[in-house]
Structures are given as C-alpha cells and as structure tokens.
Amino acid sequence: ETGVTQSPTHLIKTRGQQVTLRCSSQSGHNTVSWYQQALGQGPQFIFQYYREEENGRGNFPPRFSGLQFPNYSSELNVNALELDDSALYLCASRGPANTEAFFGQGTRLTVV
Amino acid sequence: AQSVTQLDSHVSVSEGTPVLLRCNYSSSYSPSLFWYVQHPNKGLQLLLKYTSAATLVKGINGFEAEFKKSETSFHLTKPSAHMSDAAEYFCVVSDDSISGTYKYIFGTGTRLKVLA
Numbered sequence: 001e002t003g004v005t006q007s008p009t010h011l012i013k014t015r016g017q018q019v020t021l022r023c024s025s026q027s028g029h030n031t032v033s034w035y036q037q038a039l040g041q042g043p044q045f046i047f048q049y050y051r052e053e054e055n056g057r058g059n060f061p062p063r064f065s066g067l068q069f070p071n072y073s074s075e076l077n078v079n080a081l082e083l084d085d086s087a088l089y090l091c092a093s094r095g096p097a098n099t100e101a102f103f104g105q106g107t108r109l110t111v112v
Numbered sequence: 113a114q115s116v117t118q119l120d121s122h123v124s125v126s127e128g129t130p131v132l133l134r135c136n137y138s139s140s141y142s143p144s145l146f147w148y149v150q151h152p153n154k155g156l157q158l159l160l161k162y163t164s165a166a167t168l169v170k171g172i173n174g175f176e177a178e179f180k181k182s183e184t185s186f187h188l189t190k191p192s193a194h195m196s197d198a199a200e201y202f203c204v205v206s207d208d209s210i211s212g213t214y215k216y217i218f219g220t221g222t223r224l225k226v227l228a
Contacts, residue, residue, distance in 0.1 A: 042202055042218030056213030099163045105155035
C-alpha cells in the first residue's frame with residue numbers, strides 16, 4: 001500500500017457539470033501532483049502543489065484547478081466537464097526525503 | 113525537454129521465460145528514471161528507480177533495470193516471468209528542470225501478457 005487514498009473510486013457526471021476529486025496523502029508528504037490517464041495512454045501531468053501553492057502545471061486549461069490543505073489532503077476540481085475529460089485521475093504525493101512519488105488507486109471519471 | 117519512448121506496446125512471454133521491456137529516454141541532464149506497474153483497475157506501483165547511483169537497479173518482485181547512458185536506455189528485465197506479472201508497465205522520467213517541480217513524464221506503456 002502506498003498510503004495515498006483517493007475518493008470516490010468511480011464517478012459519472014454529465015457534460016457541463018463540475019466535479020471535485022479528493023486525495024489523502026501520507027503525513028509529511030507536502031508535495032502532491034495530479035495526473036490524467038485517458039484509456040490506453042500513459043498518465044499526463046496536470047499540476048503540482050507544494051505547501052498549498054501550485055508550483056507547476058501541464059498543458060491543461062484553467063478549468064482544471066486544485067487545492068491542497070495543511071492536513072495533507074488535496075482536491076482536483078474540473079469545471080464545465082467535457083466528454084474528453086473521461087479518464088482515470090491519479091493523485092501522487094511525495095515527501096521531502098523521497099525521490100519517488102506514491103500514487104493512489106485513482107478515480108475513474110466518466111462524462112456522459 | 114525530457115521524454116521516454118517505450119519501444120513495444122505489447123509483449124507476450126511464456127511463464128518461466130525471461131522478460132524484456134524496452135525504454136529509451138531523452139534528457140538534457142542526468143535523469144531520474146523509474147519503472148511503474150499498473151494492474152487492471154489499480155493505481156501505479158513503483159517497481160524500481162534510478163537516481164544516479166548504481167547503474168544496475170534492483171526492484172521488487174525480481175525485476176531489475178540497467179541504466180546505459182551511451183545508449184540512452186533503461187530496459188526492464190526479469191529472469192523468469194510469473195502469471196502475476198501480467199500488467200501494464202510504464203517507463204518514467206522525472207522532469208526536474210523547474211526547481212521544486214517533480215513532473216513525471218510517462219511513456220505510452222507496455223502491456224505484458226504471460227502465457228501459461
């Protein structure tokens with residue numbers, strides 16, 4: 001087990017709606033990243049948060065946003081959902097002494 | 113810019129035979145490289161990592177990988193495949209070009225099938 005948990009595990013939303021995905025990291029892991037994995041592809045970096053501030057972003061529009069909280073939990077918010085947002089969303093956390101990221105099991109989002 | 117190329121999208125081996133999953137990387141500086149495994153409907157599990165120490169890296173479940181700078185390769189091997197090894201494998205390079213941003217760049221994945 002990686003100590004990173006995500007909720008919910010599955011979610012179905014309608015195009016145009018908004019969604020919030022949640023992640024709980026290990027205590028002390030002050031860096032959290034989010035990735036989008038479309039079917040049959042490798043994960044793509046969405047953004048990273050460090051000490052509650054976004055400090056890195058991939059090629060995703062502003063309707064993808066996030067929050068990180070002092071209790072090592074974090075959120076990924078997606079507004080105005082599109083069909084192409086259907087994917088597995090992965091949360092990854094890292095502590096200051098780690099060279100690798102620890103991934104959660106993901107949230108499968110389906111947009112209909 | 114950093115990138116990785118996984119040379120095979122699918123690999124099939126018989127149980128008990130060796131496994132070779134190929135990965136080439138591109139990096140403007142000494143990279144950090146990883147192999148992750150993803151079982152169906154599961155998250156990503158770290159198999160092994162290279163972070164500029166020994167070039168032959170041993171991981172979990174009998175997997176190992178060798179960092180070859182001259183060939184820009186980081187191939188994953190296992191001497192004897194087990195049925196439980198059937199999964200998707202991702203080669204990953206860490207893009208640390210922006211200080212404090214540990215962005216992972218994933219390959220497209222190799223699906224390993226193990227035949228009984």
